[in-house]
Amino acid sequence: MDKIKTVIFDLDGTIANTLPLCIQAFRHSIEPLIGKSISDQEIIATFGPSEEGTISALAPDHYEQGVQNYLRNYETLHHICPTPFEGIPEILRDLKNNKVMLALVTGKGALSANISLKLFDLLHFFDVIETGSPDGPRKVEGIQTVLKHTPDTKKDQVIYIGDAPSDILACREVGIPIVAAAWAETAEPDKLRALNPDYMFFEVSDFHQWLELLNAV
Template sequence: MNKTKCIIFDLDGTIGNTLPLCIAAFKKAIEPLAGRVLSDKEIIATFGPSEEGTVRALIPAQYERGIEDYLRHYRDMHAMCSAPFEGMTEVLDYAKDRNVRLALVTGKGWRSTEMTLDIFDIRSYFDVIETGSPLGPRKVQGIRSVLSQLGITPEESLYVGDAPSDIEASREAGVPVVSAAWAETADPELLRSFQPDRLFLTIEDFKQYMEQAVQ
């Protein structure tokens, strides 16, 4: 195993349990403008682009209002998830203490990403932050940008994410991938079917693996 010099994290469902918050904020913002009730499944089906893409898909005629309402509700409701998953800050501390470079590649838009990083008080851990695009998924480009900026090879890095799309993006970028299955929103069996390099059900198990990978 190559020594891991860089760990790239997803945000929602990986660092914190923010997916329920996202869905709740979308419902609160979009349902009044759409004049109907939205299911969780309908909202999740639009994920890939940033939240701007979700709003454009569901209420294109009221795009600007929808975005601003979403961000306002996202911030106001963030008490639903006021801290990272238990043990995650210790993971970040351990990596930083051993000079492992940390990066964030998320599909979230930059404004909601900044809100969450500030509320979690973890922004300073990350050397590079790549956020999503309203035009469509860009995790492959985000991962490649991180490696380019930090001067690290794909084999020396690791992506940690909770979705099948994270596995696919990592494979395309040539980066080893760990599936984070510790969130209530994760589907471990579905993730296993995509054959990640490793899958962990708890942050503690991931931390033990990481301690070996960064030696």
């Protein structure tokens, strides 16, 4: 492939192991409002829209309070995930130093994404940040928005790195290469492999080495 000019990152499960944090924040926020317990699978089944969409699905009668509770609990419980994956800051630094455009396209809402990126001290790396919508998945639209910022960059000079099967499908729709990140404990490698991503890595260090071989870092 041509020299990479743009790298687009997912956040949850790619930059950091934030999914357990998200689940706990949802549980702490929603269960007191609806008066019953909710399982991990019930929470995960609502993913696609931003967290506002999850609140709307699981606690529709308490939407405003649920969103407020979630953001408060997400920040308070962030000690569950205090750092990004080892090696991610170095990759971002090296790409930035090599004049590669960095973008973030995540299904998270803008406020929670900002909380994590600030805590990880990664916010300054990204030239473009596209976040989720309560109305449904918008990875395709987010990626397309990033591409509009680099009209002279060919699609095979762009890669997206994400941990979910839906990331692979979004990249196929847009027409850019997809790197499947299978290094989080929450990753599902078999599901990723079944969709034939262009590349797949089980260790951040292997992904970094691959970027070096492409002269991206």
